[in-house]
Amino acid sequence: MKKHQVMVEMKKITKSFSGNLANDKVDFIARCGEVHALLGENGAGKSTLMSALTGLYRPDSGEIRLRDKTIELKSPRDAIEHGIGMVHQHFKLVKPFTVTENIALGASTTPFLLNMDKVEAEIVSLAEKYGMKVDPRAKVWQLSVGEQQRVEIIKMLYRGAEILILDEPTAVLTPQEVDDLFETLGQMANAGCAVIFITHKFKEVMAGSDTITVLRNGQNVATVKTSETDQNKLAHLMVGREMTAKPLEKKGQPGEVVLKLDEVEAFNDKGMLALQSISTEIRAGEILGIAGVAGNGQRELAEIVTGLRETSAGKIIILGEDYTDRSPKEYISAGVAHVPEDRLGTGLVPNLNAVDNILLKNYRNHRGHFLDLKESRKLAEKMVEDFQIKLSSIDDPIKLMSGGNLQKMLLAREFHSEPKLIVTVYPVRGLDIGATRAVRQLLLEQREQGAAILLISEDLDELMELADKIAVMYEGEIMDILPPTYDNLETIGLLMAGSKCEEVGV
Amino acid sequence: MSNKQAELTSGKLTLAWEKRQLPSPWLSVAIPIFSVFMALFLSGAFLAATGFNPLEIYGAMLDGAFGSAYGISETLVKAIPLALAGLGVALAFRMLLWNIGAEGQFYMGAFAASWVALTFPDLPTQIMLPAMFLAGALAGGLWALIPAIPRAVLGVNETITTLMLNYVAILWVDYLVYGPWRDPAGFNFPLTAPFSAAAQLPVYGTTRVHFGLIFALVGAVIIYIVLQRTKWGYEIRVIGENQAAARYAGMSITKNIMLVMFLSGGFAGLAGMSEVSGITHRLQHGISSGYGYTAIIVAWLSKLNPFMIIVVAFLLGGLLVGGYNTQTMGVPSATVSMIQGAILFFLLGGELLTRYRIYFTRKGENS
Numbered sequence: 001m002k003k004h005q006v007m008v009e010m011k012k013i014t015k016s017f018s019g020n021l022a023n024d025k026v027d028f029i030a031r032c033g034e035v036h037a038l039l040g041e042n043g044a045g046k047s048t049l050m051s052a053l054t055g056l057y058r059p060d061s062g063e064i065r066l067r068d069k070t071i072e073l074k075s076p077r078d079a080i081e082h083g084i085g086m087v088h089q090h091f092k093l094v095k096p097f098t099v100t101e102n103i104a105l106g107a108s109t110t111p112f113l114l115n116m117d118k119v120e121a122e123i124v125s126l127a128e129k130y131g132m133k134v135d136p137r138a139k140v141w142q143l144s145v146g147e148q149q150r151v152e153i154i155k156m157l158y159r160g161a162e163i164l165i166l167d168e169p170t171a172v173l174t175p176q177e178v179d180d181l182f183e184t185l186g187q188m189a190n191a192g193c194a195v196i197f198i199t200h201k202f203k204e205v206m207a208g209s210d211t212i213t214v215l216r217n218g219q220n221v222a223t224v225k226t227s228e229t230d231q232n233k234l235a236h237l238m239v240g241r242e243m244t245a246k247p248l249e250k251k252g253q254p255g256e257v258v259l260k261l262d263e264v265e266a267f268n269d270k271g272m273l274a275l276q277s278i279s280t281e282i283r284a285g286e287i288l289g290i291a292g293v294a295g296n297g298q299r300e301l302a303e304i305v306t307g308l309r310e311t312s313a314g315k316i317i318i319l320g321e322d323y324t325d326r327s328p329k330e331y332i333s334a335g336v337a338h339v340p341e342d343r344l345g346t347g348l349v350p351n352l353n354a355v356d357n358i359l360l361k362n363y364r365n366h367r368g369h370f371l372d373l374k375e376s377r378k379l380a381e382k383m384v385e386d387f388q389i390k391l392s393s394i395d396d397p398i399k400l401m402s403g404g405n406l407q408k409m410l411l412a413r414e415f416h417s418e419p420k421l422i423v424t425v426y427p428v429r430g431l432d433i434g435a436t437r438a439v440r441q442l443l444l445e446q447r448e449q450g451a452a453i454l455l456i457s458e459d460l461d462e463l464m465e466l467a468d469k470i471a472v473m474y475e476g477e478i479m480d481i482l483p484p485t486y487d488n489l490e491t492i493g494l495l496m497a498g499s500k501c502e503e504v505g506v
Numbered sequence: 507m508s509n510k511q512a513e514l515t516s517g518k519l520t521l522a523w524e525k526r527q528l529p530s531p532w533l534s535v536a537i538p539i540f541s542v543f544m545a546l547f548l549s550g551a552f553l554a555a556t557g558f559n560p561l562e563i564y565g566a567m568l569d570g571a572f573g574s575a576y577g578i579s580e581t582l583v584k585a586i587p588l589a590l591a592g593l594g595v596a597l598a599f600r601m602l603l604w605n606i607g608a609e610g611q612f613y614m615g616a617f618a619a620s621w622v623a624l625t626f627p628d629l630p631t632q633i634m635l636p637a638m639f640l641a642g643a644l645a646g647g648l649w650a651l652i653p654a655i656p657r658a659v660l661g662v663n664e665t666i667t668t669l670m671l672n673y674v675a676i677l678w679v680d681y682l683v684y685g686p687w688r689d690p691a692g693f694n695f696p697l698t699a700p701f702s703a704a705a706q707l708p709v710y711g712t713t714r715v716h717f718g719l720i721f722a723l724v725g726a727v728i729i730y731i732v733l734q735r736t737k738w739g740y741e742i743r744v745i746g747e748n749q750a751a752a753r754y755a756g757m758s759i760t761k762n763i764m765l766v767m768f769l770s771g772g773f774a775g776l777a778g779m780s781e782v783s784g785i786t787h788r789l790q791h792g793i794s795s796g797y798g799y800t801a802i803i804v805a806w807l808s809k810l811n812p813f814m815i816i817v818v819a820f821l822l823g824g825l826l827v828g829g830y831n832t833q834t835m836g837v838p839s840a841t842v843s844m845i846q847g848a849i850l851f852f853l854l855g856g857e858l859l860t861r862y863r864i865y866f867t868r869k870g871e872n873s
């Protein structure tokens with residue numbers, strides 16, 4: 001197909017969920033040879049629109065035209081037969097299987113008796129064509145998140161996808177992987193595919209897209225060429241009003257030591273040493289930022305200081321008391337709040353309603369054996385109001401809420417108990433700019449109120465803005481702890497890549 | 507637009523489905539009713555083909571189960587063990603513990619209650635019945651605890667272990683009633699001596715409806731309150747939905763697996779106790795006739811809701827009683843089982859419709 005020709009056109013797509021309008025007569029066009037970014041606040045309707053394009057949801061009204069022909073998509077399978085493939089934020093790979101097996105699995109072209117060598121050869125040639133590095137024989141569980149994402153992309157290409165949709169693909173990637181991904185997406189566009197991706201990061205939109213569509217409150221407010229716009233214009237389009245960016249303020253003095261780690265070691269799920277002689281401390285009213293490429297022990301670190309993982313050596317001291325290998329329950333009653341990386345999988349219960357989810361950490365404080373239902377409802381209503389959480393009803397399962405609002409609810413619950421120590425892992429992942437600011441503001445408020453905060457982040461700018469000191473982790477070790485000044489930026493980058501302090505010259 | 511017109515008429519009619527985010531409330535009433543009618547329709551064709559008048563047979567079934575005070579009382583008699591065991595099964599299913607061992611737990615409950623009744627025949631009723639109640643519940647609970655411990659500690663799949671223990675329990679009771687416990691005055695039938703009058707649950711009037719009905723009703727209310735209103739019930743709901751979140755919130759999964767399995771078995775054991783104490787007044791071979799398995803269907807059809815369990819147990823009880831009634835009209839028992847099977851099959855199949863939206867569509871149609 002020729003470049004810039006319309007590949008797929010969505011016309012007046014409307015979809016509502018129990019009276020809640022998620023998409024309101026949205027027009028959307030994706031062209032061949034073009035990388036198209038879809039931008040919008042949390043709950044703007046981006047995922048819903050793309051779900052209509054991949055047959056996950058049936059729009060209430062509207063039309064989808066593919067190469068000038070009206071089509072109806074009944075299932076994701078149907079969509080892929082039309083050449084429309086989606087890479088979801090949560091990958092759908094079979095962990096114990098190899099890359100080749102995963103790719104062959106469920107493809108309609110896969111014959112009953114399959115010739116693995118042939119599939120493998122095809123995978124290699126696809127990967128080469130678009131500049132992706134994968135080992136077709138590796139087992140999926142051995143791969144990093146970035147590699148798994150490549151497998152998902154190749155899977156879609158193998159099935160003949162010409163329209164590739166990625167829902168927040170960069171949220172889980174390292175900066176280097178993000179660059180590689182956009183390289184690949186660009187090559188795919190050059191080969192005539194239409195690529196659509198959802199993101200919240202302006203930098204990526206500017207660097208990686210040709211065209212941008214902005215959704216607001218379920219409506220398409222603008223489709224613009226990337227070269228003809230800038231971040232401020234986009235922000236304005238997205239929020240619908242001027243953003244007043246008051247600089248964040250850090251107030252207060254650090255107090256007593258809240259968390260002390262002494263030569264702590266721990267294994268990961270695969271039984272390999274994930275943390276090595278970690279020693280550090282955090283004081284009340286202080287934020288310790290952990291910088292590092294994902295997968296260097298951050299997750300295990302968060303788990304040991306919340307009681308979710310056992311240590312194999314060392315001591316964990318909270319407010320002077322030894323908490324090494326105590327149960328999560330004891331950590332909770334010691335005043336440790338935890339905002340986990342996987343909010344729907346760990347921090348919340350998707351099928352229960354908002355009231356029940358807000359109960360999760362404090363139900364033990366209710367007197368006697370019974371729950372105080374009146375009180376919990378009141379609390380839930382208050383949190384929804386205080387944190388401006390958007391939801392249809394506090395009695396609906398929370399899985400129907402958008403990503404940003406889920407995170408707000410999680411934070412509201414965790415901060416409610418006036419925690420002594422807050423452990424937060426990628427707290428703004430998947431959040432729009434407004435929500436991101438709100439979350440950072442909240443963290444600083446907690447700091448001001450005297451909480452010790454362990455902030456694990458991939459975003460150096462975030463660490464610079466919030467942290468009082470930054471520890472760099474590499475392969476389970478703290479390489480060094482530095483103050484958050486821009487002079488140290490380069491050093492931090494080198495340490496993240498594994499260079500020793502001496503080599504860096506600190 | 508003529509192009510679109512052509513597609514509309516030339517399109518191929520196909521079936522498609524979509525998962526429902528939230529089950530539709532009115533469909534969850536309409537679909538079971540529709541399913542039963544489908545089953546009756548198909549079975550009716552079979553009945554007609556084998557020379558019976560289906561309407562007459564269905565009339566007799568309905569009449570036998572619900573048409574008279576006697577019919578209703580017999581239906582209740584069947585509903586009691588189904589409801590009790592169903593409550594137990596549903597409790598375990600709530601936590602995604604696939605306890606399909608209610609049958610064995612029923613047998614162990616019947617056995618333990620009988621042991622009390624036979625060993626201490628002279629106890630006064632006020633002591634005898636509570637002792638049998640406790641023994642039955644405890645035995646059923648402990649029997650369920652056997653597979654619960656390896657499941658909780660080592661993650662051993664409970665589906666297989668609970669199932670296998672059914673055979674052990676059934677054979678254990680058989681051993682007793684064919685051997686050491688056999689009633690010498692029983693003409694060699696595999697049953698024990700009758701219990702003393704003190705070991706018999708009170709019945710309602712002249713019917714066979716016994717006090718076990720109260721156990722079931724009170725049990726349903728208690729389970730509802732525990733699950734919805736107590737801290738512990740909250741833990742069960744969270745663990746059943748998301749184990750990682752439960753761990754994150756500091757709940758003990760190991761402890762709760764064992765507790766819930768114990769209670770689940772306890773209810774099934776109680777069903778066994780009330781059956782020997784309320785109906786047979788002795789332990790005998792085949793005391794359960796599959797109540798523990800039917801209870802799984804009861805639990806599933808009622809979507810684990812304790813009050814629905816009572817309703818569904820009553821309806822399935824009626825299906826059993828109505829089936830017996832038609833046998834007096836010369837319908838082979840196999841045909842009756844087939845009708846019963848068809849109804850269950852369609853009910854479970856219809857379940858799918860409340861979870862998925864199925865619709866017809868034309869390829870290339872414009873919606």
Ligand SMILES: Nc1ncnc2c1ncn2[C@@H]1O[C@H](COP(=O)(O)OP(=O)(O)OP(=O)(O)O)[C@@H](O)[C@H]1O
Pocket residue numbers: 017018020021022040041042043044045046047048049400401402403404405430527
């Ligand atoms: N299955 C559903 N049932 C009910 N409401 C839904 C459902 N899916 C989405 N919604 C609602 O529709 C609106 C749009 O949601 P959508 O997930 O499309 O937002 P989004 O733009 O992808 O947001 P985010 O950036 O937070 O992922 C939200 O208000 C959301 O709560």
Ligand SMILES: [Mg+2]
Pocket residue numbers: 046047048403
């Ligand atoms: Mg989304």
